[in-house]
Amino acid sequence: MIFKTISVIGLGYIGLPTAAVLASRKVKVIGVDVNQKAVDTINSGQIHIVEPDLDIVVHAAVTEGYLRATTRPEPADAFLIAVPTPFKSGPTGDHEPDLRYIESASRSIASVLKKGDLVILESTSPVGATEQMAAWLSEARPDLTFPQTHGEDSDIRVAYCPERVLPGQVLRELVQNDRVIGGVTRKCSEAAIALYKIFVLGECITTNARTAEMCKLTENSFRDVNIAFANELSIVSDRLNINVWELIQLANRHPRVNILQPGPGVGGHCIAVDPWFIVSSSPKEAVLIQTAREVNDSKPEWVIEKVRLAVADYLLSSKANNSDVRIACYGLSFKANIDDIRESPAVEIAVKLSKIYPDKVMVVEPNIEALPERLAAVEKVSLKTAFKEANIHVLLVDHKEFKNDRPPAGILVDTRGLWV
Structure with missing residues (x-):
């Protein structure tokens, strides 16, 4: 699958480096963000976040014409959604996942989708979020078919692929780390692999969307549990x-x-x-x-x-x-x-x-x-x-x-x- 234009929705700590790395491979990238100041900063060849060497990559990509930022989605061959997923209050307390940014991003790109496009959710999300995103897209574009209803024959490909990078080393890890890719169907996974292989040197491993979502949550929960042991140990040690x-x-x-x-x-x-x-x-x-x-x-x-x-x-x-x-x-x-x-x-x-x-x-x-x-x-x-x-x-x-x-x-x- 050939991607002439890729759109990255959300130009924060993950979206902007991803857009920059793709653009550095001589692919046309359209970055989309609701923050006008961030858009203007990027279009001037500068960055609004701190990440080693990112300023150099962004400046080169903008100067060479491969990266451009805007506040409104434009047509592309693939869309990577990398927006926040904060908390909201719910039945189990104040830590319910809030998917409003994913919903907003989904509905914003729906109007520019065309047959053959690929949509990838990168935002860290609860299990089932990719399916929900596909439902929002389908609701907004009933003239197109989606994999949850038409399987391998769908007009639009949908997948989930979480980032797994360390702040301060994002550019290196985006390229070198393995990626877990959860396509809603096999063809969805194949399309996502084709995109990530533009810049990823690590292995692209396929699974279903739900397992990929849970994998990201599992990785960070593992670390959280181990940090909790260290933090509890520090409290006990202080007492003793x-x-x-x-x-x-x-x-x-x-x-x-x-x-x-x-x-x-x-x-x-x-x-x-x-x-x-x-x-x-x-x-x-x-x-x-x-x-x-x-x-x-x-x-x-x-x-x-x-x-x-x-x-x-x-x-x-x-x-x-x-x-x-x-x-x-x-x-x-x-x-x-x-x-x-x-x-x-x-x-x-x-x-x-x-x-x-x-x-x-x-x-x-x-x-x-x-x-x-x-x-x-x-x-x-x-x-x-x-x-x-x-x-x-x-x-x-x-x-x-x-x-x-x-x-x-x-x-x-x-x-x-x-x-x-």
């Missing part, structure tokens, strides 16, 4: 006055033990979100997965309590007044050396501390120019200023900028083991 970083290092010398590193919680739009999609679909059966989520979601409160104790220790030892307390939070992104703050526990901690200690909290975040609206009242300062002015230092993200300095003077609450 044991250095958890030394403990994990020693335990990992066992040839069959590989404990992950604890932190202030779990963030990002994958690991912090995907397990809930499994829980929402099988709440009675997904006991371990839900428990791991609860452990990781509760870690920020534990960190805040550690800061409260640190403030009390400072006031007691220095005989200072409350007005003298200055707290510095180091890092806001959900992992090191990126600007992505989606579901970040560091942001949650900084916000709550700023409410508990008004006008006493500063943040250091070298990867973000402007603080999120929730932290508008908090001062963003340099590393040098924080080291000089704060007496409570809360390390939340182990950015490279923080590794090259000796620990600051004062009381440390180190959630990443960088300064202990």
